[in-house]
Amino acid sequence: MTRWACAFCGPTDGKRTKEHLWPTSLYRRVLALLDGGEQKFWVARLDKAISNEPTIRDVCAVCNNGELSRLDNYICQVFDRDFSVIRERGEKVALEYDYHLLKRWLLKMSYNSARMSGSDVPVFQPLLPYIMGQSLSAGRSVKLFLEMTYPSEIPSEEAQVGMPTTVRPVVNRVGFVGYETPTGMKLVRAVHLRSFSFLLAFLPPAASAASMRAFVEEFLSSRPAARELRASMSQVMLHCDGIDCWTSLTSGMTHRLGFK
Numbered sequence: 001m002t003r004w005a006c007a008f009c010g011p012t013d014g015k016r017t018k019e020h021l022w023p024t025s026l027y028r029r030v031l032a033l034l035d036g037g038e039q040k041f042w043v044a045r046l047d048k049a050i051s052n053e054p055t056i057r058d059v060c061a062v063c064n065n066g067e068l069s070r071l072d073n074y075i076c077q078v079f080d081r082d083f084s085v086i087r088e089r090g091e092k093v094a095l096e097y098d099y100h101l102l103k104r105w106l107l108k109m110s111y112n113s114a115r116m117s118g119s120d121v122p123v124f125q126p127l128l129p130y131i132m133g134q135s136l137s138a139g140r141s142v143k144l145f146l147e148m149t150y151p152s153e154i155p156s157e158e159a160q161v162g163m164p165t166t167v168r169p170v171v172n173r174v175g176f177v178g179y180e181t182p183t184g185m186k187l188v189r190a191v192h193l194r195s196f197s198f199l200l201a202f203l204p205p206a207a208s209a210a211s212m213r214a215f216v217e218e219f220l221s222s223r224p225a226a227r228e229l230r231a232s233m234s235q236v237m238l239h240c241d242g243i244d245c246w247t248s249l250t251s252g253m254t255h256r257l258g259f260k
């Protein structure tokens with residue numbers, strides 16, 4: 001068999017697998033949770049998004065069925081316990097997490113999304129040993145934040161007959177979120193698991209501890225409802241008051257499962 005390069009483990013003559021961005025296990029969970037009012041609207045959009053979504057064929061069966069599927073299993077467990085529940089605005093939220101399993105999975109999703117859309121793939125190369133669980137220190141230049149997305153009213157000019165008048169964060173999405181800095185708007189990657197919006201900031205791998213702290217401070221002052229998740233902690237408390245669901249869905253920063 002010809003040798004080829006697996007996106008996660010490099011040169012191999014193993015079997016190629018074909019993948020959609022979202023693990024089937026998670027996609028099925030979201031579909032099962034949609035209630036009657038949301039069903040008609042979202043199922044059609046999800047089906048369309050999934051059928052239009054490119055697949056990737058650059059992951060070997062060993063990675064896919066081994067380490068990567070272990071990460072998927074972890075996320076499905078937390079999904080069933082926490083992410084499945086839509087939170088209301090102002091609600092107090094506590095999330096228990098395994099920092100590295102969570103961050104490795106979020107990076108895997110972001111890397112898959114980047115390869116599918118042909119965007120910033122090279123930034124993920126130094127992170128592969130981290131994603132694969134071979135080196136925890138290789139992930140330290142990525143800062144992880146959580147911010148909650150809350151249900152919001154659909155503006156009257158956008159409302160459609162027979163549709164709910166509020167939009168709730170019922171689906172999972174991958175995209176970007178902007179934040180203000182003194183030098184202008186910057187973007188961080190975002191993975192939204194229903195109400196839970198995880199934000200990933202990629203700092204230079206050689207960044208000093210002081211410059212990382214300065215970044216975190218600047219970021220949190222621009223997004224006061226967000227919290228940093230840290231390796232030394234296993235729980236975070238925050239209020240559901242971060243991102244307006246309608247704005248998030250329509251901001252054009254949602255690349256995968258594109259809702260236009």
Ligand SMILES: [Zn+2]
Nearest residue numbers: 006009060063
């Ligand atoms: Zn591989």
